[in-house]
Amino acid sequence: MEIKIRPYKTEDTQAILAIINHNILHSTALYDYTIRSYEQQKNILEEKIHKNFPVIVAELDGNVVGFGMYSEFRFREAYKFTVEHSVYVNENFHGKGIGKKLLQELIVLARKQKLHTMIAVIDAENQSSVEFHEKFGFVTAGIIKESGYKFDRWLHSVIMQLILE
Numbered sequence: 001m002e003i004k005i006r007p008y009k010t011e012d013t014q015a016i017l018a019i020i021n022h023n024i025l026h027s028t029a030l031y032d033y034t035i036r037s038y039e040q041q042k043n044i045l046e047e048k049i050h051k052n053f054p055v056i057v058a059e060l061d062g063n064v065v066g067f068g069m070y071s072e073f074r075f076r077e078a079y080k081f082t083v084e085h086s087v088y089v090n091e092n093f094h095g096k097g098i099g100k101k102l103l104q105e106l107i108v109l110a111r112k113q114k115l116h117t118m119i120a121v122i123d124a125e126n127q128s129s130v131e132f133h134e135k136f137g138f139v140t141a142g143i144i145k146e147s148g149y150k151f152d153r154w155l156h157s158v159i160m161q162l163i164l165e
Contacts, residue, residue, distance in 0.1 A: 001060065003098055005105045008045060008055035008067065015064035016057070017041045019088045028123040028155055029088070031148040045069070054109045058089070058098045065093045068102035070110060073119050081116035103136055111164050118164060123148070124156035138162045 008016075021035040036044075045055050048071050058066035066089035073082040085106050089098045110118055120138055122129045130140070138160040148155040 001096065003065075003096070003101055004059045005056055005101050006059060008049070008057050008069075010042065010046075012057050012064045012067070013038060013042045013045065015090075016045065016067050016088075019067065019090050022091055023088060026091075028125055028148070028150055029129075031123075031150055031155065033150065052113075053083070054106070056102060056105055056109075058102055060093070060098075065090045066098045066102055068106050070106055070118065073117075081114075082119060083110060083115055083117075084119040084121060085110075099132065103132075107136065107162070107164070115164055118162045120158075120160040120162075122158045122160060124158050130158055130160065133160045133162075136162060 017036060017038055020030065020041060023029045024032045024035050048055055048069055051071065053069065053071045055069040056067065057064045058068075066087070068085065068087040070083040070085035073079050073084045085103070087099050087102045087106070089102075107118065118138075120129075120133050122133070124130075124143060139162075141159045141161040144157040144159065146154040147157040
């Protein structure tokens with residue numbers, strides 16, 4: 001099983017959309033309620049690339065099984081060296097090291113872009129994601145209680161941080 005990490009191409013959009021929409025419907029990984037259309041997802045990805053942020057995919061046997069990206073953490077000028085990242089893996093391929101390869105590559109790309117801080121915003125119920133990020137040196141910077149509401153309950157956001165330099 002060879003996992004290839006490569007830059008996003010437009011033809012990857014449908015596979016990415018399936019991963020995103022699954023998470024919207026079945027998890028608290030995304031605090032969205034409504035699934036996205038192909039055009040919405042394509043525009044989100046292309047906007048990140050237009051702003052010089054990477055979008056990468058994990059490919060296995062010619063199929064996209066995961067993706068990762070980062071972009072602005074906040075929109076004020078002084079935050080320009082801080083990014084927030086996302087990594088998603090198709091639910092049928094969890095536990096195979098795909099997320100690890102994606103996050104490793106995002107960290108490399110962020111360092112090449114001379115960024116200073118990478119932020120992860122994780123639902124507090126997702127302890128496996130918190131532990132996953134800790135393996136890469138992320139530390140918990142804070143918890144925002146009741147920051148989201150989904151599936152008829154309040155959700156807490158764990159803010160994790162990795163200093164890149």
